[in-house]
Amino acid sequence: MNSIGFRHGLRLVFLFFFQVLVLKQVHLNWGDFNYISIILYPLWILLLPVQTARWILVAGGFLAGLGVDWFYDSPGVHASAATFTGFLRPFILSYLEPRGGYNRVPIPSKAHLGLNWFVTYASIMLIGYLFIYISMEVFTPALLGTILVKTLFSFIISILMVLLYMFIFDPK
């Protein structure tokens, strides 16, 4: 049990610093095209054990988001999105529950449930995260078009990063 906790802690530390020190510095803009934020760290919430208590998902999301906000100079923005992601996870997991349930599945990852399942799961969660994050960031419903465009482009790059991470650190 302890080693499992250690692994999740290590993943959090790695994803956190990769997000704030590397991905934050990457500006994917060409002239007037300026719609991409690369977000990878919510993968930590996605990969917590299936049995994780719901309040831990919510509180853990909040704390991780607050930490990222500290580096992004955006108090509350990442925190609200990550809290939402933690809250959303149990509902998505039960919606995507495979035949036979999650009995033999420790964490909802690509290696345990297959690539197709994981892409669906990660896509729903990431779109949820990005939509809340960008809405909170823009903070005016009037700019819904901008919010949707930013969500779409950020999602395409972010899901590629998630899959890259999974193929490197979680091969079959």
Place this chain on the structure above:
Amino acid sequence: MQNLFAFFYRYAFVFLFLILEFVSIRLIVSRNENQRTIFLNSSNLIVGTLYERMDAVRKYFGLRQDNAALAEENSRLKNQLANLMNASPLITDSITDTVYRQRFVMHAAQVVNNSIERRNNVMTINKGARDGIDKYATVVEPTGIVGFVTHLGIRYATVMSILNSNSRVSAMVKRTSTRGNLVWPGNSPLIMNVEAIPKHADVRVGDTIVTSSFSHFPAGHPVGEITKATIEPGENFYLIEVRLFNDLARTNHVYVINDLHKSELDSLNQFNTQK
């Protein structure tokens, strides 16, 4: 009673979720009101130092452009100096010329952390209170304006970029001195809008926009060029698009400007608003 406890226990995560979302939104809103959140920003030593280390690596990739820009600025300044040196030596009288008394003090700084893709972009620079930077000092680069200092750490400061929904800079059309407000509509990092220029003013595509004397920036600092100036039917003000001279995605060497007259101007303004 037991059922009630069971109910709360079962749905504790929903309450926790709602409370934490409330806290988050409170943080977002309080920041928009007036930078009251003194924690959670990158001007502190830990975040600032980490960013400076990372930035040392990134800087290598832009050395050539940086050198070219600095050399260009040097040559321009040397030209100005040469003009001053050649002034006629016949006038030898000495007068105390208060017209040219210094108002602005500049400090060179480097951007160690930057963003452009968000609605509210913020930078970190590697100069802080220890280096003599004032709170609410302005930040420019030779080709354009960059932003305002908002949080002052000991060795770092956080700068609200002009690419921020809370940023509002008084700017004017250079040719006619008509004033308006420079704001960022939120998409392209190169395009800003100038608001509140009345429709009777003479504004043409191609005009240069510079900072006005109402702003805290030194008056006349270049900002950008007008690419679109239209009047929507029924509106009393122009819809003006400005293409910035500087690309904030590549901003690296900046000047932080302390305004020596700021406290006097502020106390006058305070006097005005109290009456």
